[in-house]
Amino acid sequence: MSLKRSATARKSHRSRLVATGAVALSIGLALTGCSGGLASGGDSGDSGKGNIKLGMLAPFSGSEAAFGDYMKFGAQLAINEVNADGGVDGRDLELVTEDDGCDPTAAVAAANKLVTAGVKGSVGGYCSGATLPTLPIFADAQVPMVIPAANSNELVGQGAFMINGTGTQQAESAVKYIKKVGAKSVVVIDDNTDYSVDLADSVEKQADGFKVVKRESINPKEKDFSANVNSVLSANPDFVVWTGYYQAGGLLINQLRGGGYDGPILVGDGSVDAQLAAIAGPDSIKNVVGTFTRTPDMLEGGDKWIADYKKVSNGADPGPYSIQSYEAVKTLAEAYKNAGGTDYDAVVKALKDLKDFPLLTGDLTFAADGSREGGGFVIVEPTGEDGAFVLKDDLKS
Structure with missing residues (x-):
């Protein structure tokens, strides 16, 4: 079974704009302590009784809304399993979600709502630009963060723990594959977003082992990339890397093929979507691969996990970061158990001390900076049903 992504667009995972972050942070500090949460009367302490609330910020509105549901149902499946196994010292876990719309300002307000609601852990974070300004809010409230999806290098070393591999780790996998296929002259194309x-x-x-002979940037709001295509072709590359999102990526790939380039194209995780093939066309999508973390259909026992997920989601298929959200909950629950409760310092120490914690996507150990050791990126290709990406090369050999 192939894992399909929705037709929604992924927004920027990267946030290098210091000014934007500063504005969002100042809004967050102004809102802290005064936002209305899902439950009245947020509790700064923990009585040791009742449910342990886990907060999840994710996009539940706008162009990214499908990803919010993917993440929510993945997290809920993990919570159901933990609770069925006795919970954490007899206490059930409870998921509390808030919509951040992949917007920094909305994320700040939503994070404060979760704090007011009394969450004892955060298992959300899809868009890095929206996740970044929430870090000080959760830290000040002593809410440990295990981030399932957002993976900007800006998040590394900020006190949070990341289930997904970083951008640096994704690039490592891309470079390894480029070397493996023997390419020598590479053109790298971005879409001017921070992530890309x-x-x-x-x-x-x-x-x-290869040379980047040209860097090219496109305007993703345009439809005609003929000038970019001509610039790429003039460099005579034997490999092209596209780091932007699938809407513009599909058009670009189609136009590159139309211009005469028939060599391999590698896309970043922002374009690993079945819609890439739909936009590019069946002929243009040939010889295209992508970098992505493992998904349930690529794993031993993945069929059972998908079936269990569909019971929670009322029959809907899992999508990108469903399994990472599931694993974020499992990881935090393990830290609670090892810490003997929800004390912030004890839980953070327990997260740091996790060594080879078994998860479906591989054993988990956090590096000192909170990133996931290894990253877990593999090479996928859009040869599944309706252009879905499936595993091509695990880069082990």
């Missing part, structure tokens, strides 16, 4: 530029920079910085 950051990933492109990382690929160029790590280039080894």
Whole structure:
């Protein structure tokens, strides 16, 4: 079974704009303690009784809304399993969600609502630009963060723990594959978003055994990339890397093929979506691969996990970051158990002390900076049903 992504667009995972972050942070500090939560009377302490609330910020509105549901149902499945196994010292876990719309300002308000609601852990975070300004809010409230999806390098070393691999780790996998297929001259194309530029920079910085002969940037709001295509073709590359999102990526790939480039194209995780094939067309999508973390259909026992997920989601298929959200809950629950409760310092220490914690996507150990050791990126290709991406190369050999 192939895992399909929805037709919604993923927004920027990267946030290098210091000014934007500063504005969002100032809004967050102003809102802290005065926002109305899902439950009245937020509790700064923990009586040791009742449910342990886990907060999840995710996009439940706007162009990213499908991803909010993917993450919510993945987290809920894990919570159901933990609770069925006795919970955490006899206490059930409870999921509390808030919509951040992948917007920094909305995320700040939503984070304060979760704090007011008395959450004892955060298992959300999809868009990095929206996740970044929530870090000080949760830290000040002593709410440990296990982030399932957002993976900007800006989040590393900020006190949170990341289930998904970083942009640097994704670039490492891309470089490894480029070397493996023997490419020598590479063009790297971004879409001018922070996420895309950051990933492109990382690929160029790590280039080894091949040369990046040209960097190209497109305007994703345009439809005609003929000038960019001509610039790419003039460099005569034997490999192209696209680090942007699938809407513009599908058009770009189609136009590159129409211009005469028939070599391999590698896309970043922002374009790993069945819609890439729909936009590019069946002929243009040939010889295209992508970097992505493992998904349930790629794993031993994945069919059972998908079936269990569909029971929670009323029959809906899992999507990107469903399994990472599931694993964020499992990871935090394990930390609670090892810490003997929800004390912030004890839970953070327990997260740091996790070594080879078994998860479906591989054993988990956090590096000192909170990133996931290894990253877990593999090479996928859009050869599944309706252009869905499936595993091509696990990069083990």
